[in-house]
Amino acid sequence: MKNFKSKLMVAIGICALAFGFQSCKPKNAGNAVSGDAAAKAYVAPGKYDGFYNFVSGGFSGQMSVYGLPSGRLLRVIPVFSVDPEKGYGFSEETKPMLNTSHGFVPWDDLHHEDLSQTNGVIDGRWIFANANNTPRVARVDLKTFHTAEIIELPNSAGNHSSPFITENTEYVVAGTRFSVPPDNVNGDVPINSYKKNFKGTISFISVDKTTGAMSIAFQLRCPGVNFDLSHSGKLKSGGWFFFSCYNTEQANTLLEVNASQRDKDFIMAVNWKKAEEYVKAGKGEKQTVKYVHNVFNEKTHSATSETKTEVIVLDTKTLKDICYFIPCPKSPHGCDVDPTGEYIVGSGKLAALIPVFSFTKLMTAISNKDYIGDYEGIPVVKYESALYGEVKKPGLGPLHTEFDGKGNGYTTMFVSSEVVKWNIKDLKVVDRQPTFYSPGHLCIPGGDTRSPDPKYMIVYNKITKDRYLPTGPELAQSAQIFDITGEKMQLILDFPTIGEPHYAQAVASDVIRNSSVKFYKLEENTNPFVSKGESETKVVRKGNRVDIYLTAIRSHFSPDNIEGIKMGDEVYWHVTNLEQDWDVPHGFAIKGALTGELLIMPGETQTLKWSPEKPGMYPFYCTDFCSALHQEMSGYVRVSPKESKTALLFSTGKNLAPNDSTIVKN
Ligand code: K7E
Numbered sequence: 001m002k003n004f005k006s007k008l009m010v011a012i013g014i015c016a017l018a019f020g021f022q023s024c025k026p027k028n029a030g031n032a033v034s035g036d037a038a039a040k041a042y043v044a045p046g047k048y049d050g051f052y053n054f055v056s057g058g059f060s061g062q063m064s065v066y067g068l069p070s071g072r073l074l075r076v077i078p079v080f081s082v083d084p085e086k087g088y089g090f091s092e093e094t095k096p097m098l099n100t101s102h103g104f105v106p107w108d109d110l111h112h113e114d115l116s117q118t119n120g121v122i123d124g125r126w127i128f129a130n131a132n133n134t135p136r137v138a139r140v141d142l143k144t145f146h147t148a149e150i151i152e153l154p155n156s157a158g159n160h161s162s163p164f165i166t167e168n169t170e171y172v173v174a175g176t177r178f179s180v181p182p183d184n185v186n187g188d189v190p191i192n193s194y195k196k197n198f199k200g201t202i203s204f205i206s207v208d209k210t211t212g213a214m215s216i217a218f219q220l221r222c223p224g225v226n227f228d229l230s231h232s233g234k235l236k237s238g239g240w241f242f243f244s245c246y247n248t249e250q251a252n253t254l255l256e257v258n259a260s261q262r263d264k265d266f267i268m269a270v271n272w273k274k275a276e277e278y279v280k281a282g283k284g285e286k287q288t289v290k291y292v293h294n295v296f297n298e299k300t301h302s303a304t305s306e307t308k309t310e311v312i313v314l315d316t317k318t319l320k321d322i323c324y325f326i327p328c329p330k331s332p333h334g335c336d337v338d339p340t341g342e343y344i345v346g347s348g349k350l351a352a353l354i355p356v357f358s359f360t361k362l363m364t365a366i367s368n369k370d371y372i373g374d375y376e377g378i379p380v381v382k383y384e385s386a387l388y389g390e391v392k393k394p395g396l397g398p399l400h401t402e403f404d405g406k407g408n409g410y411t412t413m414f415v416s417s418e419v420v421k422w423n424i425k426d427l428k429v430v431d432r433q434p435t436f437y438s439p440g441h442l443c444i445p446g447g448d449t450r451s452p453d454p455k456y457m458i459v460y461n462k463i464t465k466d467r468y469l470p471t472g473p474e475l476a477q478s479a480q481i482f483d484i485t486g487e488k489m490q491l492i493l494d495f496p497t498i499g500e501p502h503y504a505q506a507v508a509s510d511v512i513r514n515s516s517v518k519f520y521k522l523e524e525n526t527n528p529f530v531s532k533g534e535s536e537t538k539v540v541r542k543g544n545r546v547d548i549y550l551t552a553i554r555s556h557f558s559p560d561n562i563e564g565i566k567m568g569d570e571v572y573w574h575v576t577n578l579e580q581d582w583d584v585p586h587g588f589a590i591k592g593a594l595t596g597e598l599l600i601m602p603g604e605t606q607t608l609k610w611s612p613e614k615p616g617m618y619p620f621y622c623t624d625f626c627s628a629l630h631q632e633m634s635g636y637v638r639v640s641p642k643e644s645k646t647a648l649l650f651s652t653g654k655n656l657a658p659n660d661s662t663i664v665k666n
């Protein structure tokens with residue numbers, strides 16, 4: 001009890017420090033930017049940035065793309081949240097992307113991203129992202145910068161330790177934050193039966209080498225702890241995966257106190273090659289579950305959603321040589337592996353040091369069974385036997401580490417608001433710079449791969465306080481770019497971000513930009529409702545369903561006069577953008593529609609569903625300024641009462657004979 005109290009006091013002390021710190025400015029806030037910073041961040045108008053920076057949008061559910069070093073926002077890619085700007089989650093074609101076993105989920109919380117790799121180097125093909133709240137993993141295709149696939153994860157809750165990939169993108173790996181009763185048993189149990197009923201699950205999602213298609217290969221059933229973050233091993237540790245775990249106390253209430261009692265929690269080392277062997281040998285149990293898998297097809301320009309009912313689970317308690325626990329002080333958050341694959345860095349949020357583990361020592365300890373016991377059947381390796389050494393007095397509240405490939409680690413310190421550069425060999429701090437304020441993740445291009453590209457480091461801050469013009473009670477969050485080519489890190493630019501930035505990744509722009517899709521070929525469009533020319537446009541009624549096959553080209557819709565829609569109709573506007581020119585999207589919106597707009601790329605078909613709620617005249621128009629006559633790009637649709645005899649008519653550029661006698665006379 002005494003011990004518990006003293007630890008609590010330490011925790012409170014750190015919190016008080018944090019609080020105190022936030023109420024004052026670091027001394028050198030005013031002069032943190034030195035003279036040549038502007039030149040280093042300057043990208044002349046009309047010039048490309050050297051790097052893409054993919055930044056998680058946190059509770060916006062989206063991913064944003066910035067150029068580096070300019071910090072210019074290039075695009076927001078909708079991933080887990082609907083986006084009325086792009087029609088994502090509003091068009092009929094994209095709605096299935098947000099299907100889950102719970103139904104349509106229009107929002108999530110995106111924390112981490114990982115770019116696909118080949119031989120441990122970023123290959124620029126895909127970027128994966130996690131949904132925390134309703135556990136899912138998404139794959140964004142970097143040819144189109146569109147979300148191509150979303151897979152839900154069974155047996156999981158709070159998908160935080162996710163998505164992290166292996167060196168050849170064999171797997172995207174996802175660890176659950178909340179342990180919960182598995183999906184195939186009754187979860188309606190007392191919360192305080194945590195220790196008995198709650199389990200942690202790690203999912204291994206295989207990725208097709210050519211198409212990127214994801215499927216859940218297997219899951220590991222693990223003790224009921226909270227998995228926080230993870231990273232794949234590299235080179236010599238390539239067949240392993242490492243996860244930080246907290247709440248090894250298995251608390252189920254007031255975690256801030258009850259999950260901070262132990263001096264050390266764990267890093268869990270997973271031999272995934274071994275797990276693969278067990279799966280091949282049929283050692284997995286088939287478990288009945290329900291999860292949804294959504295895929296967007298670039299030819300039909302539509303998503304399909306499929307419900308899956310089975311997953312293979314390996315029990316790490318009985319299959320002894322998959323998982324090992326390494327003690328790690330104290331509620332570890334980040335779990336990062338250096339470019340050589342030898343050093344594994346655990347960042348204990350409440351620890352006053354950073355432990356660096358040695359993969360070689362870990363392997364020796366495992367083969368010598370150098371254990372201090374087990375934790376729910378998983379061997380616990382002796383701390384000293386796996387430890388390479390500790391970075392002493394790095395700062396307060398270490399969270400995340402990235403690497404420059406030149407022998408240094410860079411760790412964010414949430415509580416002391418700084419980023420600390422340290423040498424991996426001698427574990428000495430070589431530089432520290434303040435950040436503004438309370439940094440979470442950081443990113444060096446390729447900084448979690450075998451081959452970092454260490455020109456810049458970007459730090460993502462949780463709090464900006466006095467850095468920007470105030471915008472009401474909610475202030476911008478921000479990124480700060482440091483030039484890291486010299487001995488000392490040099491702050492060169494701040495830029496605000498969208499949502500809350502967590503992890504981000506960056507890569508030299510050449511790796512991606514040359515394979516970027518410019519437009520979709522109209523002749524390859526196999527959307528069932530495509531019109532490949534104006535001659536194919538039509539309006540078709542089947543009962544109360546009306547399909548309008550519409551085309552858009554500068555600067556008109558065809559048809560642009562439509563009559564004969566009646567109350568009670570369900571109207572589907574299938575808009576094909578006929579343009580075959582780069583950079584000419586058209587938009588589509590109609591008065592009273594209870595959806596977002598459509599934003600239709602050249603060669604694409606997208607569908608807006610509309611159920612008019614009263615008779616009358618409804619204009620529709622193009623929302624994207626596409627030509628000098630964009631404002632003329634519009635049309636009318638007439639809605640008549642259900643019982644009216646108004647015939648279905650549609651036309652472009654001509655006036656048809658009066659449709660019936662309901663013309664208004666004044
Ligand atoms: Cu540190 Cu959710 Cu990766 Cu944010 S987490 S900071």
Ligand code: CUA
Pocket residue numbers: 552553554555585586587622623624625626627630631633
């Ligand atoms: Cu088409 Cu504006």
